[in-house]
Amino acid sequence: MTSEGSAMPEDTSVLRDLAGHQAARLHDGTLPWAWWLEHAARHGRYGFTNTLLIAAQWRAATDVRSYAEWQAAGRQVRRGEAGIRVLARGGGTRPVFDVAQTAGLPLPRPEPGEARIWERLAAEAARCGLPVRADDGPDALAHRLALDLAPRGLPRADLVARSVAFVVLARLGLEPPPPAFPSPADWADDRLGDTVLRLARILHARLTDPSGDLMSAAHRFFRARVRDGWVPGYLAERGFARGVQRRWQIGYAPAGRRDLLDHLLGLGHTEQAVVAAGLARPGGRDTFRDRAMFAIRAEGGAVAGFIGRRRDGGTGPKYLNGPNTSLFRKGELLYGLHEASGRLAEGARPVLVEGPLDAIAVDLAAARGHAAVATCGVAVTPAQVAALARACDLERAGLLVALDGDAAGRSAAVRAWPALAAVPGPVDTAVLPGGRDPAQLLHEGGRAAVRAALRSPGRLLDLVVDDAASRAGGPLQTNEARLSALRAAVAVIAAARPAEAARQVVRLAARLDVPPALVTAELLTAAAP
Structure with a gap:
């Protein structure tokens, strides 16, 4: 483990080894699961593995953000501060910094008051049709909501729900007692950890919307305006009848500059909240204008975001996604x-x-x-x-x-x-x-x-193998080109499921006009450690 505040190398293998070491300590009980939950409440937006990395590099970190995020919050990273290295989504690493490494404007504190948080929890439970008793504490309500949010058949659902409840309450500013979990935590891994973080993000977003459900309000607005635009006739002409449009709850974003924003402001939402939800741009302009609107839902069914399709011949991209928000992460959701x-x-x-x-x-x-x-x-x-x-x-x-x-x-x-x-x-x-x-x-x-x-489908692996061979060997006019194509293709086959290998060897030998034994030999070489 690195010393407090020291910089980590940018080599991803070093970071992965460090994360693996921390995960092993969780697994064998050296680090209790409640220890990870405490750090997840602070740094969970970076994912299970990066939460381990932040805790390993800077044990006392409380609020970790990128350089640009600190700038947007009115604070500057002090000169000479070494970044905490985390793994980037697209590969490689990137630096983040704890609030203790910055100077500038004071940060807003979480809204205090257990009574106010209890009211939010009770309102959300009632909206979901869950029982609310007068003697329920915030932890009981949060646990009930997390259980309701968990996908049906989720392994260790109660353990996940207790973990989600702790993380959400801590993020809301309470100090919930750490729940007790079995030790050693032989179930602790990145899949379970990321499940906890995903459900906590959804529940936290529902509870912190200032007047109930901002995304649902926007969805109702789009649905109510659908008759006013070109969408119903266009979709019906494309083969999507009115009943299909209703079933999929397709809406319409008017062409006005701030029609949605003014509507949401009239409902009591703040402009800051609308912008943060990705529904408007800074400066007061709707994100979606004159578009057919499709709601993308989170696993629990809540509207997480939208994708808008322009009319044929209109300006801008054919499909427009909203920006990433606390609830809408394009790389994690699938429409439908x-x-x-x-x-x-x-x-x-x-x-x-x-x-x-x-x-x-x-x-x-x-x-x-x-x-x-x-x-x-x-x-x-x-x-x-x-x-x-x-x-x-x-x-x-x-x-x-x-x-x-x-x-x-x-x-x-x-x-x-x-x-x-x-x-x-x-x-x-x-x-x-x-x-x-x-x-x-x-x-x-x-x-x-x-x-x-x-x-009449074909194997996707066929397409991938053929593409690799074509890129490496071109028209296969020489033996050297065939060998290059062979080696590029077997590298793909070696990374696929073993059950696919025999069929791909026969295909590749025929395509390249080489003996199957040669393909097998190259495949064994590529698959060797």
Whole structure:
């Protein structure tokens, strides 16, 4: 472990080793689970592993932010201060700094008062249909809410709920007694830790909205305005009837500069809260204007954010996501996952598509056999795969990828492979004719055309292996080119599930016109430690 306040090397392997050491101490009981929860209440937004890293590098850290975040809060990192190194989402490391390393404006304190926090907890419990007794303390209410929020069938649900309740109450400014947990904590790992942090983030966001539910208020506004715009007629012409639009609760953001903002201000929300929720820009301008609006829901069903589609021929990007907020994290959510959760639990095969209209098109065409979820323009992430795994049995059902059938869609499917390689079941890809996406296919060929594309899938790994070979070997005009293609392709095969190896060896040998024994030898070399 490093000394208090010392800088860590930027080498990710050093940080991962340190995090692994701390995780092992949690697992064997050297560090109690309640110790991690105390740090998670302060630093949990950085994830399970980074919480361990922050605690290891700076034990007394209380409020850790990036350099830019401190600037936005009116404080400056003092000259010469060494950053606390954490792992970045895209790879590598980045520095963050504790408040003790900064100077500047005083920070607002958490709202005091157990009575006020109890009122918020009781109101949220009543909204969820949970019993509220006069003798319930904040810890009992928070525990009940966390249990209700936990996905059905979640392992160790009570342990997770007690952990979530502690983290949320601590973030609200209370000092809850640390709950007792079994030791050694042989169940303590990054999956359980990140589950605690995700549910705590959702519950905390619900409780801290100043007048109830800001995102739901925005969703009601968009739904109420849908008749005023071009959306219903356009979608109906594309094959999405009015009943489908109502079922998916599609809305419309008016073209006015601040229609939504003024509406939310009239309900008692502050402009600061609306901006923080990603619904308006600093300076008083709505984020979404003249767009069809699709609500993206968190696992518990609450509206977490929106994606807006412009009209054909309009200005700006075709699809516009809201910014990341405490509740809406684009790399963790999938459009349609909440709506499809029932069919996925019953055995429907998940279909990964790009846009919300694609997800609705698959839903219309495939009945109960398939259930679509959309990435909404975000590159597929391990967090999204993990969310899907919580909703269905990926080992049995596998996953079908139905991204756009053009070159860009094929490239997106190849780029998704590193995240999808961890899926324990078969990962297939649907070949959509003519470069179309599912929504276009529904419009031009009807539901039967979409069903036909979904029923004739090929292995996604075939596409990834062939792409690697083509990039490395080009037209394969020389033996050197064939060898380069072979080595690039077997590197992909070596990282895939072992069950895929035999089939890929036969395919690759035929494609490159080389003996299968040579492919096997190269594969064994690539797979060797």
